Amino acid sequence: MIEISADVILLDIEGTTSSIDFVHDVMFPFARKRVPGFVASNWDSPELNGCIELLSEDLGKESVAAWLSGNAESNQQSVIDAVVDMIDNDVKATGLKQLQGIIWKSGFHSGELVAHLYKDTAPALERWKDAGLDLRIYSSGSIAAQKLFFGHSVAGDLLHLFSANYDTTTGPKKEAESYHRIAADIGVDADQIVFVSDVPAELDAAAEAGFQTVLSLRPGNAVVENADDYQQIESFEQLLVAPNQLS
Incomplete structure (x- = not known):
């Protein structure tokens, strides 16, 4: 005592x-699975753009423009690859955490996540x-x-x-x-x-x-x-x- x-x-x-297991075995996979669809369907949204700005800083990029200089499809894939890699390596990055939080919101509100x-x-x-x-x-x-x-x-x-x-x-x-x-x-x-x-x-x-x-x-x-x-x-x-x- x-x-x-x-x-x-x-x-x-x-x-x-x-429990650490709940975060790593339930919440992280929930977000990871939904990253590609979320990025594709929200590509032009201010919410996702804010996350991308932070991700660019997290990754040490000079700017978003310098990081994402291709067409929309290749840029989306670059973001998806970066986010998935961060999740897999449990990176404590502000942009990643913001994006995960947005994705988790739907899960908690639907009751899929408790x-x-x-x-x-x-x-x-x-x-x-x-x-x-x-x-x-x-x-x-x-x-x-x-x-x-x-x-x-x-x-x-x-x-x-x-x-x-x-x-x-x-x-x-x-x-x-x-x-x-x-x-x-x-x-x-x-x-x-x-x-x-x-x-x-x-x-x-x-x-x-x-x-x-x-x-x-x-x-x-x-x-x-x-x-x-x-x-x-x-x-x-x-x-x-x-x-x-x-x-």
Whole structure:
């Protein structure tokens, strides 16, 4: 059991609130299968064009025009190939996450996708919220995708429990500056925020920024060789957080 005094709980998603397997074995294949059709049918849409702008930056291209200089068919295939390759390699790229979120939207709204949560997640969120804690999400998935996820979960719509969401538009999760930005956005001292994640490099970056940190050890997560260097939990039932200033 870990007892912490803090005002804000910042949560990762996969491997923390939800199974990595659901994201990789259900959500990623759902998007991957639909990428070609989505790109072809939405080629001239502002929504897709915005994603392509971001993808161009993610890929280090000088510009969209420099990247996509062929005819419509070849340009579409270039985008499809790039997106599929990113999905297959689990690249944490803003453009990819934006595009995946758009595709997932149809799946969540139709009921084809229902977000997995560990059985202790929803009760813990309710308990922390009732205690006066400020709950927020920081994930590499786009904010839109995060809201779809928690709005269509196995425990129902949980969006009312969260004050805000952050994604890679705030900054990379393995860089301390991203956590400085989050603390500034919330308006509390960094040590009043506890960040829970299954990725040690993310916890290290958060700790460098002054956050309290907790390592999530869930079934199916990657083995952490130096897990003993961190406060750790296997369930949110093991995490007791008491609010200080914001209660």
